[in-house]
Amino acid sequence: MEKDAGQIFRELKEDITAYAESKFELFKLSSYEKAGNVAGLLTYGLILICLALFALLFIFISIGCFLGEMLHSIGLGFACVAGLYLIIILVVTVMKKRIKTKILNEIIEALTANDEKGNGDNS
Secondary structure, three states, X not given: OOOOHHHHHXXXXXXXXXXXXXXXXXXXXXXXXXXXXXXXXXXXXXXXXXXXXHHHHHHHHHHHHHHHHHXXXXXXXXXXXXXXXXXXXXXXXXXXXXXXXXXXXHHHHHHHHHHHHHHHHHO
């Protein structure tokens, strides 16, 4: 019972179609996983940033009160803290490009982390 050429090509077409659909599904799932990892990383980072900002806020309020007592003027103590904030803003503004590059590199690293794991398993 030999198969004719038409039937062989139909089976080959079905196999190639099934393979392409499987590869596409694998690509979609891999993309979802990467997006989920990045979303998790960003959420974790935002939570840490919020907690750090609250901690810094209370630290600077404490410094403002302490300087206010030392200088016998609460307004002057908080003005000194405002000066510290302005210095921090200046430093962040000057380092804008470095900060953007660091964040971009972290996102790219998170996106490619699974690719490196996958390539190591296939070798």
